Amino acid sequence: MKDRWQSLPSSVVPHVADAVPLSGGAVNDVWRLTLDDSTTYVLKGSTDAPADLFPLEAAGLAALQERAGIRTPRVFEVSAHHLLMEALRPRPDTETFWEAASRAFAKLHAVRGERFGWDTDGWLGLLPQENTWTDDGHEFFAEHRIRRYLREPKVRRALEPADLAGLERICERLPQLVPAAPSVLNHGDLWRGNLVADAAGEPVFIDPAVCWAWAESDLSMIYCCDPPPERFFRAYEEITPLTDGWQDRMPLLHLREHLSVLAHFGAYGDAVAHVRDVVRVFS
CATH class of the missing domain: 3.30.200 (Phosphorylase Kinase; domain 1)
Structure with a gap:
């Protein structure tokens, strides 16, 4: 061994x-x-x-x-x-744990940045995460979280020209689709699997892809990937109120994850279908 x-x-x-x-x-x-x-x-x-x-x-x-x-x-x-x-422990799926995790997540998003990006590019899986410094959040999300993946060969093979055109329209329309918001510290890859617990049962965050970005873009990962109990989101809002319509925007902001899946694995699972649903609703 x-x-x-x-x-x-x-x-x-x-x-x-x-x-x-x-x-x-x-x-x-x-x-x-x-x-x-x-x-x-x-x-x-x-x-x-x-x-x-x-x-x-x-x-x-x-x-x-x-x-x-x-x-x-x-x-x-x-x-x-x-x-x-x-070594840490598996996550306990209790309301107490999820409320503590939510408050920690809100605490993370209370840390403000001056710009969008990070001082170095990072990794999401085995593909580079572009963190080029950008003053505008809409430009950052369009260029470095959507268009960045449209250059990947596996994405271009998985999607039709109409899909790619729809994603370009979304990039152009982002200022109308997503309210302007400040840059905050992002975990960058927060789904259930990236939350574990210490010996006292308190939440521990693992496997980050850090950057300064919108709070909603960070929230979209845990909202769209097997979401935690509703108490998680209520506790979050008690510390960091969310802008009206945030739940409607979650599939749009989760585009980055579906495009990353396509870039890594090609037409895997239902990623193409999810992308097309977002294009149909938002473009």
């Missing part, structure tokens, strides 16, 4: 007594390691990952912790091939 990690320069590898694969990752291998002394870690690794993928993930975790004060995993070791972190 230890042979699996001989290519990873982790100091704990010689001491691994047991390893259990963890689910949820689409592009990397994730293992829960138990060492000879019974301490546990989570090892996220890939021998062919981009050289800065794991360092940027570690930097994103640190940014969420330092700028917003929300809980993220402690990172013990990072390299071009792996990330070694504290």
Whole structure:
């Protein structure tokens, strides 16, 4: 079993007594390691990952912790091939947990930025996330969250010319479709699978794709991907009130995720159908 990690320069590898694969990752291998002394870690690794993928993930975790004060995993070791972190617990699906997660999420969005973007590009899966500094939120979303994917070969093969034309119309109409809003700190990839818990049952945020962007664009991920109980959104609004019509805009702002799926996997699942539904409603 230890042979699996001989290519990873982790100091704990010689001491691994047991390893259990963890689910949820689409592009990397994730293992829960138990060492000879019974301490546990989570090892996220890939021998062919981009050289800065794991360092940027570690930097994103640190940014969420330092700028917003929300809980993220402690990172013990990072390299071009792996990330070694504290072992956490599965998320308890209770109203208490989801309310705490919501309040932390709202706290994240209370951190304001001056522009849209980030000081470096990042990664969403194994494709670059464009974070070019932009003064206008509509321009940022159009150029770096929609059009950015329309250049991907798998997206162009999966979609028809009419679909691409409809997405271009949406980009042009964004100022009429989405109210102007400030840039706030975004987790960038917050779905259920990226929320776990610490030993006390408190929420811990993992696998970020950080940037300064609209709060609603961040919220769209957790709203559209197997949403949590309604109490999550009520608790969020108690701290950060949402603009009228926000629920109607969630499918539009979730376009980035469907286009990312197409860019990674081609015409996979119902991603094409979702894109066409958004085009039909909003273009």
